[in-house]
Amino acid sequence: MCPSRLNYCTKVVEHIGLEGYFDSQSKKYMEQIEDYLKLDPKRRDTSTSQLITTFSLSENGRTLSKRLRVQRIYLRDEYKKTNTKEDLVKNLAIASKFYNIWNLSNKNPDEIIINELKNDKVALTCLQVLAKKHIISIALLSRFYSKSLLEDSDAIDFRDVIKAVTAFFVLWGSARTGTAGIDNCYRELMSKGIKNPRINVEQEQNKIPPFCRQKNVDDINLEVLKKAFRYFLFEGATDKAKIYSKETWLSKIKNINIYTESKEVCKLMPISAFDGVVPSGQGIGLVEEARSGVSETLNKGFDYSFFQSIEHISPQRNNWSGVTDERKHALGNLTLLPISTNSSVGNQELKEKM
Template sequence: MPSNFTADPSTLRQLILQPGQGFYVPAYQRDFTWGKDEISRLFEDLEQGITRAAQGKTPSTFLGSVILVSDRDSVMPKHVDALPTTVLQVVDGQQRLSTLLTVFVVLSRSVSDDMRWLQQQIDAGSKNPLDIWLLNTLGERRDELLDAIAFKTYSGAGEFNMKPRLIRQVSDVWGNDATHAIYESDMAWLLMEAARYRIQNQQHAAIPVPSDRLHLDLVLRVIAGHIDDLRIGADEVDCDVLTELQFLSDIGMAKALIGSNSAPVVDPDALDDHRKSAARLLVLASFLLNGVLVIDVKAPDEDYAFALFEPLNTTGQPLTALETLKPLVVRSEGGITNYSTSPSAAAFGRVESYFPPSMRADDRWKLSADMLTAFALADTGRKLPRTLLDQRRYLRLQFQSVAPPNGSVEGARAFADQLADVSAFLFEVWPRNGTSPLMSSGTDLDRLCLEVLRSTNHTVVLALLARYYSEWAACPSSASRSEFMSVLRAVTAFWVLWRTSRATTRGIDDVHRKLMVTGHPATGLPAMARRAGASATLPAATEVRAALKSLLSTRGNISAEADWVVKVTVQPLYQTSKQLAKFILLCAHDDRIEDYSAPGLVRRGVPGSFRALTSEAWDSHYSVEHIAPQNLAQGDTSYDQAIYDQGLTDRLGNLTLMPVDLNELIGNKTWPYKRCIYAVLSETDPNARLTHMQQQLPGLAPKTKNVLQSASYLPFCEFLDKQAVSPLPHSYVAQRGQRLAELAVERLWPMLA
């Protein structure tokens, strides 16, 4: 081995933040092509890594190897006096490097934006130690991110003393002035633009992307979306450290993640959104620089680098955990001859059928990770990380514990059967186009409940549902189907009642995981995971409902229907979850009729009056819209100002369902105009519609008339026009929210009873 060959683990700080060092992508490398899927996987890895780092585990996130050759001579064309001191030719790893540098650009902008706000607070007299600590520490990280994007040299005129960290051969040239510096590739252009914005002290501003750089624009938007989700602690973020900000009250965790902690320690729940955003960005920036590891492989020359590169990539994408499990399953049956006709082969064949060879490698990895996460929770109650290393280790150790020689052939076969059942549930029942006969034999409400869980990505319930699906798959009877549907409705009601009554999802995943591991001793429910001490047969669905109802009371502080009504009517439901808001509005309008004693309100009619809890109603082109507009038109006094002063705009009482195109027709129009539109669209007789338009809406443009005349009946907006008072009173919005909540809970509560 050559003496100057090295292969060392390096953080991104160690790899990139070297003075006078630039990366050079040779012409034979393909263009920067990573897109949404690869970037999403990168952020999933970052979320998992932050969780591991908070627990003191290392390495936190490992991104494979980067093969580099130190070679200034190969740069062509070049201006010697403008070259970085060290030029590293990128033989392997340019997609990762390019993506990470782009993340640095977007993240530095978000950090700068939060720093501006913090500085404003301090300039206004804030003495909050947290503000000062956040501002100073964010400033350090922001400067490091910007130094990673471009480095300063002692040669160069004006802005051209800054050099982008990465350029491509042919399209880019490091130069010291506008004549010689050429940065035409997407990456070099972006990095240099970011350097210019830094020089102009505009780090907080978004860089406008030219229309001919479509791929770069896509990448920036995807990255910005992920960073925005992390900033606000969105439901999609699978990282309790960021969503709950535990490190602000845990000194050890803060030092592990950031290297320092605020003084004094603060309660995360007491912070406003700006400070929470700043704290989350601080963790993300610190982790990117110090917690993401690569193997930095430096070869003495390009030939030797390629000798390394080829064997590392002959197998393409790494084998999934399922693929590495199969040899153990074959061995458990005594070898390939016995395996081919064994029950294990039948079960594992079912699993493999969901991952055909034609499937894209990234899809294969993501779907197998989704399946194994649900499987681990259903099998042992364990929360399985999405990292390939953890998944492989878990499957291997768990299978070896039940298979010969430590266990039995029967144990191995049961393991494979459970794996197959969870796979079947995930691929045949869970998707919108599921092929399992189970859901087709259910009721409208059953299918709607599954859609609510699916559309809100409430995947923590997959394990529990898969357990009852296994019972049905083993014996597809009406009794086993009824048990599954009962549990399905119960977990849906629990999720909806819990989530819509509070600002975050905090705690609900823990509830489900504990049900799998320990059950619920207070109601006598045993552990629900297959190998976590569960009983030989699954408990009846009534026991699951009783446990969830008890947990809703003890942990969710909702002991009765009235408790939820009080909570949901003060929640900004539109911001909490539009999908759950839609479901609540469907529940509230099921069998609704007009309440003649309270104009503008509805009450419950006889069964069959109006069917709202159906997949058809959910799939119709309805979206959750505002009655009093979010953005009031200037000078519009037709809405009570108290609606806005009291924060009622996003609450249940101000929401309705209607098609987006029709909502655009009325948008932020005045209340009298909206009332007339609601009245027209509530008419089922076309002649009555026309008469109403002629009498109440004279002067309508022909196009608007045609739209109203041909539009579908609007059942969810019917009776709103009965509220004739103008300006629209805030008391009506509050009263309507109370009524809708009471009607909705009438449908939700029995699912747990």
């Protein structure tokens, strides 16, 4: 069966011919796309629309409308004008395969179909965070995923790309209220590249080319991606909040009520902070480095039972001495607890919570 909303299979069959189509590689690619779309029949139209908009941004840097007619015309025209028609269908199939990975990371991580993520549970935790709140990153991630499948792309470690995207998402989202144009950073990187990617005025100015496949087949790598992310953190935000060092990031995050801005970012930060540390004997709330293999939290998964809920130490409803209403949602007043424990702790006295 051909993907109904794509209305794409007819063009492929017309080009190859009916007899040749049934034994063609293109038919196998179309079946891969169909396999993804039928996983959730109730969301088929939505899944198809998301897949095409992601593919468009990843393939040629185009931000595509979600309207059915626009998407059909886009696919028809792209297939008609390309000289490598089978590669175009293949790239769409790879995008659908990555969407499958993206969705399974939250629904059933044990069914993830690439061993690299099964063997790196920190990367899987990061992908789970992105899948909850950062859908704009799919085009970039699917582009790297596609390249990681090539035989000559040993330098691309897809797990490290996931971690870099997550780090960018957390650094950006934790230091400001609202999104401040983060989606535009991805669109700019995919479609136009960056004209002056610099962290400060002393550094040499260099252009980073677009990351979409049609404009940049080979020259994408993790180091260039990190350079682009550093540039965006420094001067890519619409709120002009420049983050170019740990100190500038700390100066901004200390004034942000992170709990009210982004639950996903808020939750991942203590998960990261607790990783590899144990309580210190120097005082309550202090930690020290743990022995290797002790207190590993980043590899437990984003929805691990101990991390199910975010708890306010000083309760939201009655202000305790030393914690003002303005700071009750700040990171220092938050911890992670299982839901059952959170319910029993509630608004108990401080000594009980401690």
